Amino acid sequence: MNSGTITIGTRASKLALWQAEYIAGEIEKRHPDCRVELKKMTTKGDRILDAPLAKIGGKGLFTKELEQAMLAGEIDLAVHSLKDMPTEVPEGLMIGAITARLDAGDAFVSVRYKAIEELPQGARVGTSSLRRRAQLLAVRPDLTILDLRGNVNTRLAKLDAGEFDAIVLAAAGLKRLGLGERIRTILPRAMILPAVGQGALAIECRADDLQVRELIDFLCDPHMTAAATAERAFLRRVEGGCQIPVGVYAEVGEGSMLHVEAMIASVDGMRVCRSRTMGATDTAEKLGIALAEELLDVGGRDILKEIGITV
Ligand SMILES: NCc1[nH]cc(CCC(=O)O)c1CC(=O)O
DSSP: OBTTEEEEEEESSHHHHHHHHHHHHHHHHHOTTOEEEEEEEOOHHHHOOSSOHHHHOOSOTTTHHHHHHHHTTSOSEEEEEGGGSOSSOOTTEEEEEEOOOSOOOEEEEOSSOSSGGGSOTTOEEEOOOHHHHHHHHHHOTTOEEEOOOSOHHHHHHHHHTTSOSEEEEEHHHHHHTTOGGGOSEEEOTTTOOOOTTTTOEEEEEETTOHHHHHHHGGGOOHHHHHHHHHHHHHHHHTTOSTTSOEEEEEEEOGGGEEEEEEEEEOTTSSOEEEEEEEEEGGGHHHHHHHHHHHHIIIIIHHHHHHTTOOO
16 A cells, blocks of 8 residues: 555456445545555456366465465455455455445346246256255256356346356346346245355455555444354365355344354255354354354265265
């Protein structure tokens, strides 16, 4: 940060830009004498568009280049979708703030059909997420799940071109882009548990940059921070990324208790291990780990072993 100017690094997709501009606007509103600049960057996840993320492998596909630029001092902040952030943050960096979620849910989007129940036998549903695939197949084993990658606008264009009968996307991304009217239904959490951190933004900064840390502190949502702590602890314990079919959702409810719900499924949706727990918000990390242990013990470990992950 030089003379009141902060540089935010961002991916160049419409959604990433919207998110970075939103955070830049919030910072400037809160700190009128601070100027925020955006620096567009490309990540590995942006360059490889023809393969499912689970097949590309590796963690931090959407974050690594931004993190390297931050460590090199070229940018001061990176704004990410929390769900794109690996559970381990590189040495020297930290998540300085986690915002409230816009919407944690997954959206059912279709030209012809209003809801998943209306889809005919064998209907073609587009998603490259193993989590969505498994949970869709668990309730509708007849569906044909087809790979669908690309940014939100590309995915909608493929749906509109008739490649799919329906697609499933994060509701938050659609809403942020002003495409909320494309959502036919939000899939209920009883059917589809979201990805870790879905719908929330993470603002990453250098751990030793106290000035910037203080500047962004107002963006922290305490309830979401507790929820994210539990969700990310769960994911860390099951060694997950976008490579495995896991879903988890935490929320601070009545009496300030943190409720956590999670699932591990086989890729074909035939087996789903699902459970929930609750406790005080300051035990978020423990709750997430305990839930992971429970699910591993009731079948999750075997499911992960089949896809080559030993925990
Ligand atoms: N996987 C890519 C990605 N990362 C964040 C979002 C949406 C916004 C969010 O979840 O906060 C999306 C698109 C999607 O899953 O449909």
